[in-house]
Amino acid sequence: MHRIIGTITGVLSAGCLAILAASTLPGAAHAQAAKQPAPAQQAAPPPAAVPQLKQIALTEKQIESLLVAQKDLDAITDKLPEGAADKPDAKLTAQFEGVVKKYGFASYAEYGQVVDNVSLVMSGIDPKAKTFTDPPVLLKKQIAAIEAEKNMPAKDKKAALDEMKEAEKYAVSVQFPENVKLVTKYYEKLVAALEEDEEPAPAPAQKKK
Numbered sequence: 001m002h003r004i005i006g007t008i009t010g011v012l013s014a015g016c017l018a019i020l021a022a023s024t025l026p027g028a029a030h031a032q033a034a035k036q037p038a039p040a041q042q043a044a045p046p047p048a049a050v051p052q053l054k055q056i057a058l059t060e061k062q063i064e065s066l067l068v069a070q071k072d073l074d075a076i077t078d079k080l081p082e083g084a085a086d087k088p089d090a091k092l093t094a095q096f097e098g099v100v101k102k103y104g105f106a107s108y109a110e111y112g113q114v115v116d117n118v119s120l121v122m123s124g125i126d127p128k129a130k131t132f133t134d135p136p137v138l139l140k141k142q143i144a145a146i147e148a149e150k151n152m153p154a155k156d157k158k159a160a161l162d163e164m165k166e167a168e169k170y171a172v173s174v175q176f177p178e179n180v181k182l183v184t185k186y187y188e189k190l191v192a193a194l195e196e197d198e199e200p201a202p203a204p205a206q207k208k209k
Contacts, residue, residue: 055117055175061104062114063186069103069111070193118190121174121183130187132180136171139164 076095088096093108100111124135133141143164146157174180183190 053116053120053172054113055120055172055179056113057176058114058117058179058182060182063118063182063190065103065105066111066114066118067186067189067193069100069105072099072102115194117179118183119194120172121179122187122190124174124180125184125187127191130184132184134173136168136173139168139171143168 073096076092076099080092084092096108100108105111105114120135121132124133124138125131126133143161146152146160146164149157152160
């Protein structure tokens with residue numbers, strides 16, 4: 001979130017990451033995806049077979065359901081040994097399915113689709129101003145800013161540009177303007193829910209409220 005290229009390609013879950021060619025975006029689902037397995041059909045394919053993100057018109061109910069479901073999903077993953085969510089077994093998968101169905105999603109795949117669409121919008125929202133710039137346009141601006149940066153080490157600059165230009169191949173415009181209004185309305189709550197483990201874990205003494 002604090003990296004210089006952190007506004008266009010790293011918030012998305014595994015399927016959406018493949019679509020936008022992963023770097024790091026302020027937003028949500030990248031952290032979420034690290035904690036919970038992506039739906040099977042959203043697993044990142046080989047580069048030659050990168051799928052298109054299926055955009056949907058989000059509803060307020062879906063976003064509210066995502067927020068409450070996320071709390072339950074976090075409660076499950078927080079108890080898992082490190083790395084266990086990367087290789088979910090049938091029991092764990094069933095737990096995730098049960099949680100999202102409890103909150104109105106047809107399946108974990110549908111939940112993942114909602115997360116991806118929310119994350120796509122969040123990738124274009126300025127965290128401070130809460131203004132939205134379409135992801136492809138934002139990427140172009142970021143690339144231009146990196147190219148103009150004079151104090152960045154050449155090696156880091158090249159790596160950042162290579163990553164961002166690769167992401168540019170897959171960046172897509174938000175098809176549903178109403179999604180921008182909805183996600184912006186819930187932006188702070190979505191960030192809090194979906195970026196939870198991007199922040200350092202508190203020391204034991206700090207856990208008391």
